[in-house]
Amino acid sequence: MTAETAPAVGAALPAARRRPVRPGRLGLxxxxxxVSLAFLAPLLLAVYASLRPYEETAAHGYFSLPRNLSFDYYRQAFTDSGMSKYFVNSLIIAVPGVLLALFLASFVAFAVARLRMRGGMVLLMLFTAGNLLPQQVIVTPLYVMFNRIPLPYWMSESMTMYDSFWAVIAVQVGFQTGFCVFVLANFMRTLPLEILEAARVDGAGVWTQYWRITLPLCRPALAALGTLQFTWMYNDFLWALVFVSDGDKLPITSALNNLRGQFFTDYNLLAAGSVIVALPTILVFLLLQRQFIAGLTLGSSKG
Structure with missing residues (x-):
């Protein structure tokens, strides 16, 4: 009887271990x-349209089945708009801007969260309140100020901050630092105080506590912020449009205007250019995906 019932018991074990699928989980x-498909739908439609000739979509519609797919629009978009030059301009603005914003924000966040300085909460509130100010409100004052700030010729051909990368970088860093301070300060508060106390006992100074102890522990938060900041600075077009008059210094977002004709616009060609412009941000996210997700989920498992 034991031999006959053993298989039945063994077969019943896997079924007993299976968790029942709840309707609420299926609905979630x-x-x-x-929601994911709704967010991806514009990108997928742009990719689909960029692979089809405009004559085909004009005759049969954008949601029709394809009859001819090719990458000709991508080659044409890259060459006709001169994207290589604009890519370099965007990197000149975004990379230093991200590094400066994170570096300066980490200084302030460390002082507010770890040094227990007087007025630290007020300082944090001021940095946070700066993000609530509409950026468009101070366009005119900044325009006047940058035209009056002198720079040597090797830094700016206009001899002022206006019409230079410095103006765009300064504005990006100024507006994004507040958000970075808010995020980093709140993250640093979750780090155990015993680590810094042990470092002080061993004779570590403030710089050692900041550079060699706190910053390495903040890598997930810095990676998440770096991904967001690069996306925002790379995709921005307002500040470059206002503070740069030389067309050769404009960022990659301006290259799409070169694909628009005076009397006719090939929207399939424009879609191919938009996909090319979006590729660097997608690449940055893929490279920092693990750190980005870790930074977003920090503290989610704490009671």
Whole structure:
């Protein structure tokens, strides 16, 4: 009897270990998939349109089945708009801007969260309140100020901050530092105080506590902020449009204007250019995906 019942018991074990699928969980997954597709739909439609000739979509519509797919529009978009030059301009603005914003914000966040300085909470509130100010409100004052700030010729051909990368970088860093301070300060507060106390006992100074102890522990938060900051600075067009008059210094977002004709615009060609412009941000996210997700989920498992 033991030999006959053993297989039945063994076969019943896997079924008993299976968790029942709850209708609420299925509904949650269906909702998340729907939201994901809604966010991806414009990008997928742009990729689909960029692979088809404009004559075909004009005759049969953008949601029709394809009859001819090719990458000709991508080659044409890259060459006709001169994207290589604008890519370099965007990197000149975004990379130093991200590094400066994170570096300066980490200084302030460390002072507010770890040094227990007087007025630290007020300082944090001021940095946070700066993000609530509409950026467009101070366009005119900044325009006047940058025209009056002198720079040597080797830094700016206009001899002022206006019409230079410095103006765009300064504005990006100024507006993004507040958000970075808010995020980093709140993250640094979650780090155990015993680590810094042990470092002080061993004779570590303030710089050692900041550079060699606190910053390495903040890598997930810095990676998440770096990804967001690069995306925002790379995609921005307002400040470059206002503070740069030389067309050769404009960022990559301006290259799309070169694909628009005076009397006719090939929207499939424009879609191919938009996909090319979006590739660097997608690449940065893929490279920092693990750190980005870790930075977003920090503290989610704490009671």
């Amino acid at each position: 997954h269906a909702f998340l998939m729907t």
